[in-house]
Amino acid sequence: MRIHVLRQFFLVLLLGLAAFQASANDQYQLSSGDVIKINVYGEPDLSFDEIRLNDAGTFSFPFIGEIDASGKTAGQVRQLITSKLQDGYLVDPRVSVSVVTYRSFYISGEVKEPGGYPYQPGLTLDRAIALAGGLTERASTNRITIVRNEGGNRVSQDASLETKVQPGDTITIDQGFF
Template identity: 55%
Template sequence: MMRKLFYLIAAFAVMLTQNVNAEGLSDYRMSVGDLIKIQVYGEDELSTEVRLSDAGTISYPFFGELQVLGMTTGGLSGLLTERLKDGYLVDPSVSVSVLEYREFFIDGAVKQPGGYAYQPGLTLQRAVSLAGGFSERASSSKFFVVREGSGSNKPSKISLTAPIQPGDVITIEESFF
């Protein structure tokens, strides 16, 4: 019972701290495939839901195609606020949120390898559960991840409690004994 409570508290702590910087703002960097919602309060025609293109851009009224790859939701909100102030609206209030994160991928010794929808607070253990659990030959300690945008395609060893990010490629090795 206490062990389950510990895991529940640890998972909740990860969920609260993931992707939040010291100012309490999200430091999640948007990338290709994310679906975002832009809300301009009182201006329905400027509010939209849009998926980042394969070039990391979005199309937005008045401004056309905007490069948003790698931006945070707060950064995009600030950019749109400033640009809308410049001759379009007197005091715009812009909110940007991520509706759907891009997938993460899991392969190797799991029952259902493939791409899965990312959820904030996701750990390797939860990712394995989404993939149907470990196969009967799965290693109990050889788990690797390649992080999207890390600049390296070299797999890093991780633990079951490690946080998973959108775009991650996870490999669960097989055990021979």
């Protein structure tokens, strides 16, 4: 009886996590450095486990050519591929597009291991600092800036430890004055 209840609990938990990931992918805008997976049901020559978006946020797809995915969601890319494949190639293509690897964020300044780290959905600045080995002795938790892409422009803003990190962010932790 207990095993059955535990199985049901884990099944509900896994379904909830899958739904959360799907909703995160529906809102996430693709850009340069993201890796996506494309599956065209019944068409192994048109299915790819990993496609990395180039510096312009595009990728090449058989029969269609160059696809601009920059600023689009995985769902929008799916719709684009589906409509292009329907235009003279496949009668009823069933396409899925998902993000395999998000582009990195970068952290520098007063952290023990500055550098680029893979983004994870739901990442906050305090967890990003932990990924970078923690703060140095001279770090200030009040003097943190994030430079991020907003509407095609790089914008600098002050941040706190609770600030959500986005893919492609550049985080700088300044020294505190003692």
